[in-house]
Amino acid sequence: SQQGEEDPQALSIQEGENATMNCSYKTSINNLQWYRQNSGRGLVHLILIRSNEREKHSGRLRVTLDTSKKSSSLLITASRAADTASYFCATARQPTGGGNKLTFGTGTQLKVEL
Amino acid sequence: DAGVTQSPTHLIKTRGQQVTLRCSPKSGHDTVSWYQQALGQGPQFIFQYYEEEERQRGNFPDRFSGHQFPNYSSELNVNALLLGDSALYLCASSRGRGSYEQYFGPGTRLTVT
Numbered sequence: 001s002q003q004g005e006e007d008p009q010a011l012s013i014q015e016g017e018n019a020t021m022n023c024s025y026k027t028s029i030n031n032l033q034w035y036r037q038n039s040g041r042g043l044v045h046l047i048l049i050r051s052n053e054r055e056k057h058s059g060r061l062r063v064t065l066d067t068s069k070k071s072s073s074l075l076i077t078a079s080r081a082a083d084t085a086s087y088f089c090a091t092a093r094q095p096t097g098g099g100n101k102l103t104f105g106t107g108t109q110l111k112v113e114l
Numbered sequence: 115d116a117g118v119t120q121s122p123t124h125l126i127k128t129r130g131q132q133v134t135l136r137c138s139p140k141s142g143h144d145t146v147s148w149y150q151q152a153l154g155q156g157p158q159f160i161f162q163y164y165e166e167e168e169r170q171r172g173n174f175p176d177r178f179s180g181h182q183f184p185n186y187s188s189e190l191n192v193n194a195l196l197l198g199d200s201a202l203y204l205c206a207s208s209r210g211r212g213s214y215e216q217y218f219g220p221g222t223r224l225t226v227t
Binding site: 030031033035040041042043044045048088090092094099100101102103104105106107 | 118145147149151153155156157158159162169170172202204206208211212213214215216217218219220221223
Protein backbone atom coordinates (compact mmCIF):
# COMPACT_ATOMS: atom_id res chain seq x y z
CA SER A 1 0.00 0.00 0.00
CA GLN A 2 1.10 3.59 -0.51
CA GLN A 3 2.63 5.44 2.42
CA GLY A 4 0.68 8.59 1.79
CA GLU A 5 -0.61 11.16 -0.58
CA GLU A 6 0.99 13.80 -2.73
CA ASP A 7 -0.63 17.06 -3.53
CA PRO A 8 -1.43 18.25 -6.10
CA GLN A 9 -1.91 15.22 -8.35
CA ALA A 10 -1.09 17.40 -11.34
CA LEU A 11 0.50 20.82 -11.72
CA SER A 12 0.93 22.94 -14.83
CA ILE A 13 3.11 26.06 -14.77
CA GLN A 14 5.00 28.36 -17.11
CA GLU A 15 8.75 28.15 -17.56
CA GLY A 16 10.53 30.32 -15.02
CA GLU A 17 7.84 29.92 -12.34
CA ASN A 18 8.33 28.00 -9.13
CA ALA A 19 6.69 24.62 -8.57
CA THR A 20 5.71 23.36 -5.14
CA MET A 21 4.48 19.87 -4.40
CA ASN A 22 3.57 18.36 -1.06
CA CYS A 23 3.79 14.91 0.44
CA SER A 24 2.12 13.49 3.52
CA TYR A 25 3.00 10.19 5.14
CA LYS A 26 1.59 8.02 7.89
CA THR A 27 4.32 6.44 10.01
CA SER A 28 7.56 7.46 11.70
CA ILE A 29 10.49 7.58 9.32
CA ASN A 30 14.28 7.54 9.19
CA ASN A 31 14.40 9.75 6.10
CA LEU A 32 12.32 11.01 3.19
CA GLN A 33 13.48 11.12 -0.41
CA TRP A 34 12.23 12.71 -3.59
CA TYR A 35 12.48 11.05 -6.99
CA ARG A 36 11.73 12.16 -10.56
CA GLN A 37 10.33 9.88 -13.24
CA ASN A 38 10.22 10.76 -16.92
CA SER A 39 7.58 9.16 -19.16
CA GLY A 40 7.01 6.07 -17.01
CA ARG A 41 10.64 5.01 -17.03
CA GLY A 42 13.22 4.65 -14.25
CA LEU A 43 13.34 6.81 -11.16
CA VAL A 44 16.06 9.39 -10.61
CA HIS A 45 17.03 10.23 -7.04
CA LEU A 46 16.81 13.98 -6.36
CA ILE A 47 17.37 14.60 -2.68
CA LEU A 48 17.26 12.90 0.73
CA ILE A 49 16.33 14.62 3.98
CA ARG A 50 16.82 12.88 7.31
CA SER A 51 14.20 12.89 10.04
CA ASN A 52 16.31 15.25 12.20
CA GLU A 53 16.64 17.81 9.40
CA ARG A 54 14.08 20.50 8.62
CA GLU A 55 15.30 21.90 5.32
CA LYS A 56 17.72 20.92 2.60
CA HIS A 57 18.84 22.50 -0.67
CA SER A 58 20.30 21.05 -3.84
CA GLY A 59 20.70 23.38 -6.81
CA ARG A 60 17.21 24.61 -7.73
CA LEU A 61 15.58 22.18 -5.29
CA ARG A 62 14.48 22.96 -1.76
CA VAL A 63 12.97 20.32 0.47
CA THR A 64 11.35 20.83 3.85
CA LEU A 65 10.31 18.22 6.37
CA ASP A 66 7.88 18.60 9.26
CA THR A 67 7.87 15.35 11.23
CA SER A 68 5.23 16.65 13.65
CA LYS A 69 2.81 17.02 10.75
CA LYS A 70 4.23 14.05 8.85
CA SER A 71 4.64 16.15 5.75
CA SER A 72 7.26 17.34 3.30
CA SER A 73 7.38 19.77 0.43
CA LEU A 74 9.54 19.99 -2.68
CA LEU A 75 10.11 23.39 -4.27
CA ILE A 76 11.63 23.66 -7.74
CA THR A 77 12.67 27.22 -8.47
CA ALA A 78 12.92 28.81 -11.92
CA SER A 79 11.40 25.77 -13.59
CA ARG A 80 12.40 24.64 -17.07
CA ALA A 81 10.60 22.59 -19.69
CA ALA A 82 13.04 19.77 -18.91
CA ASP A 83 11.58 19.58 -15.38
CA THR A 84 8.39 18.13 -16.86
CA ALA A 85 8.05 14.75 -15.16
CA SER A 86 6.32 12.89 -12.32
CA TYR A 87 7.71 13.51 -8.86
CA PHE A 88 7.43 11.01 -6.02
CA CYS A 89 8.24 11.20 -2.37
CA ALA A 90 9.45 8.01 -0.69
CA THR A 91 9.93 7.28 2.97
CA ALA A 92 12.39 4.91 4.55
CA ARG A 93 12.17 3.30 7.94
CA GLN A 94 14.79 1.20 9.65
CA PRO A 95 12.98 -2.09 10.20
CA THR A 96 14.18 -4.73 12.59
CA GLY A 97 17.02 -6.60 10.93
CA GLY A 98 18.01 -3.80 8.62
CA GLY A 99 16.95 -3.23 5.05
CA ASN A 100 16.19 -0.08 3.13
CA LYS A 101 12.71 -0.59 1.74
CA LEU A 102 11.18 2.57 0.27
CA THR A 103 7.48 3.37 0.53
CA PHE A 104 6.33 5.72 -2.22
CA GLY A 105 3.57 8.27 -2.43
CA THR A 106 1.13 8.59 -5.30
CA GLY A 107 3.12 11.20 -7.21
CA THR A 108 2.63 14.66 -8.69
CA GLN A 109 2.67 15.14 -12.47
CA LEU A 110 4.43 18.40 -13.27
CA LYS A 111 4.15 20.02 -16.68
CA VAL A 112 6.28 23.06 -17.43
CA GLU A 113 5.15 24.94 -20.51
CA LEU A 114 7.23 27.28 -22.65
CA ASP B 115 30.47 3.02 -14.90
CA ALA B 116 27.30 1.18 -15.90
CA GLY B 117 24.22 1.93 -13.91
CA VAL B 118 21.43 -0.50 -13.13
CA THR B 119 20.35 -2.46 -16.18
CA GLN B 120 17.16 -4.44 -16.70
CA SER B 121 15.97 -6.82 -19.37
CA PRO B 122 13.83 -7.10 -21.31
CA THR B 123 12.50 -3.59 -21.88
CA HIS B 124 9.02 -4.72 -22.82
CA LEU B 125 7.23 -8.03 -22.49
CA ILE B 126 3.78 -9.27 -23.44
CA LYS B 127 2.45 -12.42 -21.81
CA THR B 128 -0.86 -14.27 -21.59
CA ARG B 129 -2.80 -14.93 -18.41
CA GLY B 130 -1.58 -18.05 -16.63
CA GLN B 131 1.92 -17.89 -18.07
CA GLN B 132 5.13 -17.39 -16.15
CA VAL B 133 7.66 -14.58 -16.63
CA THR B 134 11.25 -13.90 -15.58
CA LEU B 135 12.70 -10.41 -15.40
CA ARG B 136 16.39 -9.69 -14.95
CA CYS B 137 18.41 -6.99 -13.23
CA SER B 138 22.11 -6.19 -13.02
CA PRO B 139 23.01 -3.81 -10.19
CA LYS B 140 25.26 -0.80 -10.40
CA SER B 141 28.94 -1.64 -10.09
CA GLY B 142 29.91 -2.00 -6.44
CA HIS B 143 26.35 -2.58 -5.24
CA ASP B 144 25.36 -5.82 -3.52
CA THR B 145 21.70 -5.29 -2.61
CA VAL B 146 18.83 -5.49 -5.08
CA SER B 147 15.22 -4.48 -4.52
CA TRP B 148 12.24 -4.97 -6.82
CA TYR B 149 9.24 -2.67 -7.14
CA GLN B 150 5.98 -2.88 -9.07
CA GLN B 151 4.49 0.31 -10.47
CA ALA B 152 0.95 0.16 -11.82
CA LEU B 153 -0.13 2.85 -14.25
CA GLY B 154 -0.69 6.16 -12.50
CA GLN B 155 0.55 4.88 -9.14
CA GLY B 156 3.75 5.06 -7.14
CA PRO B 157 6.08 2.06 -7.01
CA GLN B 158 5.30 -0.65 -4.47
CA PHE B 159 8.01 -2.71 -2.81
CA ILE B 160 8.02 -6.40 -3.73
CA PHE B 161 11.16 -7.74 -2.04
CA GLN B 162 14.86 -7.20 -1.43
CA TYR B 163 17.81 -9.54 -1.90
CA TYR B 164 21.12 -9.42 -0.11
CA GLU B 165 23.78 -12.15 0.06
CA GLU B 166 21.61 -14.29 -2.21
CA GLU B 167 18.72 -14.38 0.25
CA GLU B 168 15.37 -12.61 0.40
CA ARG B 169 15.68 -10.23 3.34
CA GLN B 170 12.51 -8.15 3.19
CA ARG B 171 9.19 -8.72 1.48
CA GLY B 172 6.26 -6.48 0.71
CA ASN B 173 2.60 -7.43 0.50
CA PHE B 174 2.81 -9.62 -2.60
CA PRO B 175 1.60 -13.21 -3.04
CA ASP B 176 3.90 -16.20 -3.31
CA ARG B 177 3.45 -16.12 -7.08
CA PHE B 178 6.17 -13.48 -6.93
CA SER B 179 9.58 -14.98 -6.24
CA GLY B 180 13.14 -14.02 -6.86
CA HIS B 181 16.74 -15.00 -6.86
CA GLN B 182 20.08 -13.31 -6.44
CA PHE B 183 23.23 -14.73 -8.00
CA PRO B 184 26.81 -14.64 -6.66
CA ASN B 185 27.58 -11.70 -8.99
CA TYR B 186 24.72 -9.77 -7.27
CA SER B 187 22.45 -9.79 -10.32
CA SER B 188 18.87 -10.75 -9.66
CA GLU B 189 15.77 -12.25 -11.24
CA LEU B 190 12.10 -11.66 -10.51
CA ASN B 191 9.76 -14.52 -11.37
CA VAL B 192 6.00 -14.25 -11.53
CA ASN B 193 3.90 -17.39 -11.93
CA ALA B 194 0.28 -17.79 -13.02
CA LEU B 195 0.12 -14.27 -14.43
CA LEU B 196 -3.02 -12.22 -13.87
CA LEU B 197 -4.22 -9.21 -15.82
CA GLY B 198 -3.51 -7.15 -12.70
CA ASP B 199 0.18 -8.01 -12.91
CA SER B 200 0.49 -5.65 -15.87
CA ALA B 201 2.84 -2.95 -14.65
CA LEU B 202 6.30 -1.42 -14.85
CA TYR B 203 8.74 -3.52 -12.81
CA LEU B 204 11.63 -1.55 -11.40
CA CYS B 205 14.87 -2.85 -9.99
CA ALA B 206 16.93 -0.77 -7.56
CA SER B 207 20.40 -1.44 -6.21
CA SER B 208 22.33 -0.11 -3.26
CA ARG B 209 25.62 -0.66 -1.48
CA GLY B 210 24.64 -2.62 1.58
CA ARG B 211 21.23 -3.20 3.12
CA GLY B 212 21.50 -0.16 5.35
CA SER B 213 22.25 2.33 2.58
CA TYR B 214 19.30 4.55 1.79
CA GLU B 215 20.70 5.76 -1.51
CA GLN B 216 19.15 3.53 -4.14
CA TYR B 217 19.73 3.61 -7.89
CA PHE B 218 16.88 2.54 -10.15
CA GLY B 219 17.00 0.84 -13.51
CA PRO B 220 14.84 1.86 -16.49
CA GLY B 221 12.28 -0.83 -15.74
CA THR B 222 10.56 -3.65 -17.62
CA ARG B 223 7.07 -2.96 -18.94
CA LEU B 224 5.00 -6.14 -18.56
CA THR B 225 1.64 -6.43 -20.29
CA VAL B 226 -0.58 -9.40 -19.50
CA THR B 227 -3.37 -10.10 -21.99
